Amino acid sequence: MKKSPRGAANNISLMLNAVLGADRFEKGPVDVAELALEYTKQIEPSSHIVQIVPEDLPDCEGALVPGEGEPRRWAIMYNRKQNAGRRAYTIAHELGHFVLHRGLVDDDPDFDGGFYCSKNAVEHGAGRDIEKEANEFAATLLMPLDDFRRFIPSDKLANLERLGQAAERYGVSLTAAALRWLEYTNSRAMLIASVDGFALWGKSSEAALKSGRFIRTKNEMFELPAASMAARKEFGDDALTGISQLAGVWFPEPTIEMCMRTERYDFELTLLHFAGKAPAWQGEEQFEDACTQFFPVTGKR
Numbered sequence: 001m002k003k004s005p006r007g008a009a010n011n012i013s014l015m016l017n018a019v020l021g022a023d024r025f026e027k028g029p030v031d032v033a034e035l036a037l038e039y040t041k042q043i044e045p046s047s048h049i050v051q052i053v054p055e056d057l058p059d060c061e062g063a064l065v066p067g068e069g070e071p072r073r074w075a076i077m078y079n080r081k082q083n084a085g086r087r088a089y090t091i092a093h094e095l096g097h098f099v100l101h102r103g104l105v106d107d108d109p110d111f112d113g114g115f116y117c118s119k120n121a122v123e124h125g126a127g128r129d130i131e132k133e134a135n136e137f138a139a140t141l142l143m144p145l146d147d148f149r150r151f152i153p154s155d156k157l158a159n160l161e162r163l164g165q166a167a168e169r170y171g172v173s174l175t176a177a178a179l180r181w182l183e184y185t186n187s188r189a190m191l192i193a194s195v196d197g198f199a200l201w202g203k204s205s206e207a208a209l210k211s212g213r214f215i216r217t218k219n220e221m222f223e224l225p226a227a228s229m230a231a232r233k234e235f236g237d238d239a240l241t242g243i244s245q246l247a248g249v250w251f252p253e254p255t256i257e258m259c260m261r262t263e264r265y266d267f268e269l270t271l272l273h274f275a276g277k278a279p280a281w282q283g284e285e286q287f288e289d290a291c292t293q294f295f296p297v298t299g300k301r
């Protein structure tokens with residue numbers, strides 16, 4: 001039977017809770033490199049992961065590669081330019097391929113040489129289904145929902161400062177922590193990544209989406225409002241805790257807007273909070289195609 005990514009990651013989390021205690025995140029994030037070596041030895045004593053190595057990987061973030069010998073040994077490679085948070089996520093993603101997909105190396109000629117994963121695949125699960133699955137596995141393993149819900153309750157809005165604390169707790173990037181929070185929160189919030197005032201992608205919480213609060217970035221360019229902090233390039237202290245924006249700036253209701261540049265300054269993140277419960281959805285538009293679109297905007301500059 002095909003393994004579910006969440007189920008497989010949750011099993012590992014239960015094991016870690018049993019060994020390290022349910023309060024293990026008080027002591028630090030999942031040591032995913034050590035876990036990858038030890039856990040795969042348990043489940044595949046003769047064919048496990050033996051190395052995790054930094055590499056110059058020009059077009060990819062990470063890879064899971066089978067060795068030549070028999071019995072087969074495996075290695076995880078990660079792009080040496082990654083910081084600690086991205087590295088943890090990449091290793092967890094490749095461990096996901098091992099747990100869920102390693103059989104494909106024998107069964108599918110496309111994977112003869114192993115799994116090579118692009119930035120979009122590792123960060124957003126873009127591409128084939130197995131990328132989505134490995135991504136889901138990584139998020140579930142590094143940021144278990146039971147712990148995350150204790151850290152930020154489902155009915156509470158979290159500002160960028162609080163999400164930054166979550167990122168630290170789980171040893172991941174702010175983007176990864178914020179995307180995970182948006183998956184379970186009952187509050188209405190939206191995250192937008194942008195470069196030069198144009199959105200690369202946007203993701204809404206379910207409650208926000210259902211009330212029509214989303215942006216389209218597939219096949220069209222979304223230009224951030226001129227009054228937004230990202231467009232005005234304001235990244236001061238209050239940008240982290242939030243400023244009020246009037247109805248009409250982003251949507252026909254007021255928002256609290258927060259903004260920051262990512263560590264590598266390669267894009268800006270904007271977080272929007274909407275007050276209260278969702279107003280009744282009255283739009284005529286379908287929003288099926290408005291769910292998260294993670295493909296980079298091209299040709300805009």
Ligand SMILES: [Zn+2]
Nearest residue numbers: 117121131134
């Ligand atoms: Zn992958």
